[in-house]
Amino acid sequence: MTAARKSLIEVRGLTKRFGGLIAVDGLDFALGEGEVLGLIGPNGAGKSTTFNVLTGGYPASAGSVRLDGEEMLGLPPHRIAARGIMRTFQHNMPFEGMSVADNVLVGAHATMRSGLIPVLLGAGAARMEERAARKRADELIDFVGLGEFRDAAVTTLSFGQGRLLETARALAGEPRIMLFDEPAAGLTPSECDRLAEIVRGIAARGISILLIEHDMRFLLPLADRVVVLNFGRKIADGAPDEIRADPAVVDAYLGEAGGVGAAAGSRAGRPDA
């Protein structure tokens, strides 16, 4: 099923060195339209580094990242975002001086076409665009379930609500690919379930999803495919069931006796639901 999908993004030989340390070493993977790909591995395996290279935060040492055939490496972060690669952050990074709605509207920045002069002159097209953007932002805020906080200051949100805000903000950029960096970390079980629903909803819109996650109970039911990293290298790539059974993965990451359940419980540090 996944193999038949046309791949939207292709990562080939992606390598990132920090001095003598090789954080990501010749990583290859592809992501199809509407596919949910999990990226897992022990701490320090290079998952977050991979995200930062994909979004232009760090320059890559080697390799290529092609979105619909166009090379992304070398583009600055704001251009990569404008091409449709949007992300959430592991530690929420809201714009603290702004309302929830305005935070989401910043996510729509690259989709705004009106220049500053038409905005200044109050041109009809600019006003219509602004109105449409506000309407869309409101829809996204409702989609993630923050409707009652629309005009609230972001500082009043809980951690879990902040995570939902990050999701709505990134979606406002009309992404083709969403990158989630440990979205379940720090969430309560019920918040996790809600987020999983939202992630499914995003994938159902045809948006591809790349997910870093330690919480296997959250990830495995959600992912179409899982890539496992260890010391910067890919050690497995397959459907969740294959990954669960892969001896190399169990050895490096999931742990032996308890298998998946134990890994999920201990690593995510959340009580069994």
Add this chain to the structure above:
Amino acid sequence: MGGAPAQWWLRWVAATAALCVLPFVLQPYELDLYRKLLFWVALAVSYNFLFGITGQMALSHFAFAGIGGYTVVILLTQADLGLGPAIVAALLLAAVLAFIVSFAATRLEGFYLALATLAFAQLLIIVLDEGGTLTGGTGGLTNYALPTVLGLRIDGPWYALVMVGVLLGTLAILLRIDRSWFGRACRAVRDNSEAAAAMGVDVARTKIVAFTLTSVMAAAAGMVYAFFDNTVNPPVFGIENAFLLLFMVIVGGSGSHAGAIVGAVLLKMSQDILEPVVGHYHALGFGIVVVAAILFQPKGLIGAWDNFRRRMKARR
């Protein structure tokens, strides 16, 4: 944008009318204080956009007012340009200089940006002091006059209306763009530039545009100032006033347009009232007020007012 559109327009019309009528009822000395107050408010509003909204701790705002004032006078009296071309040329010069300064400064943040723009402001003062007959040296330029416009001499209360126009123009432009993608990008850059970039905001470009735009606004205000007393001299555009402007925005509530206006009005009026009484010691009082504001009420007087209103609402 809140409320009915009709109400919104009414408020603007009422405020404009009040600002325009005042010059005609004030005594000459009060009129002088009033138009200078308007000059400070205009600068505070544009400086708030740069410092409070875009988060750029620049100390060059008064320098750009000086560039606007001096340039238009020099072009009128020494290059024999007409008023229109002189104004356009002075604004262009301010825009080019602001672009160069901000282009270099976008790599700098916080403390370093403050130092770089401080150096620029000091450099301008040296150029003005040492400029010979071009800038009039430490004494500045005097004995010039605003040319007639279409045969009319604009002076007294009528000239104060020009400053009202520049203030309202500055405010209208900044309010408009503040409520657009550009204003949101500026605030995003201020709050978290890494996240802003990840959301598609070109951080460097946003900073350069905000810096250039607000610096040109400062130059426009400086031009009007140059014909208040038909004299311009270096100390006016020096670092002391640059800091007073920063204080105004902080005390009023940085990031808030209303805060900038309140801060400018309060500090300027207390300076006008205190200076004849205690001389230069009023600066000491301002320093204490600013430290207190930063420590106890970082959102300034507007923040305190918002808290007060919220508490009253909660009590009901």
